[in-house]
Every structure is written in C-alpha cells, then in structure tokens.
Amino acid sequence: MTTELIVQSTSLPTVMEELRERAGEYVKNAHSKNTQRAYKTDWEHFEAWCLAHDRTSLPADLFETIVPYLTAHAGNLKVSTLLRRLTAIRVIHRARGSKLDTSDERFRLFWQGLRNEHRMRPAKKAPLMSPDLRRTIQALPMTLQGHRDRALLLIGFAAGLRRSELAGLWAAQDPQAPGWIEETPDGLVVQLATSKTNQDGEEEEAIGVPFGRDETVCPVRAYRAWLAMSAITAGPIFRPISRHGKMGQRAITGAGVALVVKRVVGKTALAEGLTLDKALALAGTFSGHSLRSGLATSAAKNGAPGHAIQRQLRHKSFTTTLEYIRIGSLFEGNAAAFALV
Structure with missing residues (x-):
C-alpha cells in the first residue's frame, strides 16, 4: 500500500506569497514601533522634497540629491533630526535593495562641517524632584483623571520608566503587552517584555516598586x-480620559505621558500663586523624561548608592548613571563650602 502526498499546484503561489509577507514582517520588526514610525515620517518628508525639486528619491544620488536636501534643512532642523533622516533614507534604500554609500570622504567632510556649524547643546528638561512630585500629587483631585494621573506619576517616578515604557504597561501579562504590572506582598513588580535597550526581549527586566512610607504618595496604593x-x-493600564471624564480603551501614548506631567506641574504652579x-x-x-530623571537625581541627592540607581534605571553603562549623580550631588561635599568659612 502506497501513500501519495498530493499538493495542488494552485496552492503553491499562495503559500509562497504568505511566506514572503511573513518574512517581510520579520524584516520590518527589526526596528521598534517608534523607530518605524519615525523612519516612515522621515522618508515621506524626503520623498515630498524630491518630488518638489524634481529629484529621484530611490535610488537617490548622494551629491545630487542627499547633500542638497540636508543643506536645504540645515539650520531649520536640529543636527540630530537631520542625522535621523539620513539614517532613515539609508535604511529604506537598504530595505528596497539599493545601497546608499555615505562613506565617501567628500560627504564626510560636508557632514562634519554642517554638524560643526549647526551644533546645538541639547536643551535638557528639568527633573521632577521628589518634593515637587509630592506637591503635584497632593494637589490632584479625587476624580477619575486625578486617580489616573496620581498612579501614572508615582509609578513612572518610582520605577524610573521611560515614557514609552510607562504608556505601554498592561494590567496583566499578555502576548501583546509591551509590559505589565504584578502585585506582590512587598509592592509592585513592573515587567518589561521589551525596552529601548532590550528590543529583542531576550533579557528579563523586572523593576521593583516598594510601598511608600507616606500613604499620600505611595505608588502601590495609588x-x-x-x-x-x-x-x-x-489591557492597558493608563488610558486617555476626555474632558467629560470618559475613559478610552486604548493605551495613552508617550506624548500623552509628557502632557500629563506638564499639565499637573502647570496646575500646581497656578494653585501656588504663579x-x-x-x-x-x-x-x-x-517632559515625560522628568519622572525618570527625577527619580535618579532625587535618589542621588538623598545619598542612594550609585549601583542602586543604575539598577533601577537599567543603565548598561555606569557612565550614564554618573551624570544623574553629578547633578544630584552638586552641593554635597562641595569644595567651596569648605573654603568659604
């Protein structure tokens, strides 16, 4: 008795097409969702400029198209934005089978000159220090929005989360969840499936959030x-709430987190007489980063060990942590304090 494996020839193209689509998704997912959105926006901007100036966007000529494009926007856009756009153009070329070689010495000199002339010191946003956080928390109303903002601010601060990580938290583990929160007798455990420094999700990232000694600013109780x-x-823990008090179903965005921080700081300042x-x-x-930097700077100011700050912020390099420690301890053991006696 023989067994025959019959494969209909008409099904093969469909199968291969599905495999190609799946392979394309794998390539696409080599970058984070935020990076993909940024690259898409950058490429659309470049395409529109090329169309308006009768230039070919793909493949683009380095000196006939790329250099004029960067020159046209130098001074209007930050150097970091131009670099991201150049990276996006290079990535799109590579993904579509074209190579954009920017290693040419003439281009390197051009880029170095542009960067030197338009270099700007990045304007750093202020850290939300623990005394300021306490005042904003205590000024929040006991409404639906007030409860959300209280939990969002305290968890974002205590866990030292990036704004995208905070926005992506879910109430329970789920294959679609970028991160979630688990409750334990000792406090909360924030689990991150992926993060800026762990985009593959190969490393377990668990962040402990203990009970606060003061119930009014306790992240667990909030x-x-x-x-x-x-x-x-x-599903998502932190969701948009309309001005009429209606809560949405989707997650708040990273930009939404920043808006919450700005709004509560502004309202507290108004209430205090400004x-x-x-x-x-x-x-x-x-900004949204003010929660993360606020934790690090406040902890350093209060004498927390550097390794503890590094562990909570999940910095790969202690050099990054040292910058927060330096800012937080500017007046601790200051030489001038010993000299001006």
Whole structure:
C-alpha cells in the first residue's frame, strides 16, 4: 500500500506569497514601533522634497540629491533630526535593495562641517524632584483623571520608566503587552517584555516598586486605587480620559505621558500663586523624561548608592548613571563650602 502526498499546484503561489509577507514582517520588526514610525515620517518628508525639486528619491544620488536636501534643512532642523533622516533614507534604500554609500570622504567632510556649524547643546528638561512630585500629587483631585494621573506619576517616578515604557504597561501579562504590572506582598513588580535597550526581549527586566512610607504618595496604593475606580482588569493600564471624564480603551501614548506631567506641574504652579504665563513657562521645562530623571537625581541627592540607581534605571553603562549623580550631588561635599568659612 502506497501513500501519495498530493499538493495542488494552485496552492503553491499562495503559500509562497504568505511566506514572503511573513518574512517581510520579520524584516520590518527589526526596528521598534517608534523607530518605524519615525523612519516612515522621515522618508515621506524626503520623498515630498524630491518630488518638489524634481529629484529621484530611490535610488537617490548622494551629491545630487542627499547633500542638497540636508543643506536645504540645515539650520531649520536640529543636527540630530537631520542625522535621523539620513539614517532613515539609508535604511529604506537598504530595505528596497539599493545601497546608499555615505562613506565617501567628500560627504564626510560636508557632514562634519554642517554638524560643526549647526551644533546645538541639547536643551535638557528639568527633573521632577521628589518634593515637587509630592506637591503635584497632593494637589490632584479625587476624580477619575486625578486617580489616573496620581498612579501614572508615582509609578513612572518610582520605577524610573521611560515614557514609552510607562504608556505601554498592561494590567496583566499578555502576548501583546509591551509590559505589565504584578502585585506582590512587598509592592509592585513592573515587567518589561521589551525596552529601548532590550528590543529583542531576550533579557528579563523586572523593576521593583516598594510601598511608600507616606500613604499620600505611595505608588502601590495609588495603583490599587486607580484600578478600583477605573475597573480595569486587563489591557492597558493608563488610558486617555476626555474632558467629560470618559475613559478610552486604548493605551495613552508617550506624548500623552509628557502632557500629563506638564499639565499637573502647570496646575500646581497656578494653585501656588504663579501667573498663567509663568506657570506655562515652568510646565514647559518638564517632559515625560522628568519622572525618570527625577527619580535618579532625587535618589542621588538623598545619598542612594550609585549601583542602586543604575539598577533601577537599567543603565548598561555606569557612565550614564554618573551624570544623574553629578547633578544630584552638586552641593554635597562641595569644595567651596569648605573654603568659604
């Protein structure tokens, strides 16, 4: 008795097409979602410029197209933005089977000159220090939005999370969840499936968030109160809330996290007597990163060991952590304090 394996020839193209599509998704997922969105925007900008100036975008000539494009936007865009756009153009070329070689010495000299002339010291946003965080938390109302903002700020601060990591947290583990929170008797455990420095998800990233000694600024209690009020049991933890108090179903964005920080800082400043203009100016000095930098700088100022700060922030290099420690301890053991006696 023989067994025949019959494969219909008509099914083969369909199968191969599905395999090609899946392979394409693997290539696409070599970069994070945020990077993919940035590259898409950068490429669309480059394509539009090429169309307006009768240039071929793919394949693009290095000196006839790329150099004029970068020159046209130098001074209007930051050097870091131009570098990202150049990287996006190079990545798109490579993905579509074309090579854009930027190793030419003439181009290297051009880029170095552009960078030297338009280099700007990046404007760093202010860290939200623990005393300031405490004041903003205590000023929040006991509304749905107030409970969300309280939990978001305290967890983001205590865990030292990047804004995208904070926005991506889910209430329970799920294959689609970028991260989630687990409750334990000792506090919360923030589990990150992927992160900026762990895009492959090959390393386990667990961050402990202990109970706060002061109940009014305790991240664990704030988290539990938010879940109880919002009735969230699965899916994204932090979601948009309309001005009418209606909560959405999708996750808040990283930009949304930044807006929460700016809004609560501004409202607290207004409540403390600042004018509207001064409150807005103050709020503008903060960002979503202010929670992460605020933890590190506050911890350093209060004498936390450097290795503990590095572990909470998950820095690969202690050199990065040292910058926070330097800022947080500017006046600790300052030589001038011993000299001016």
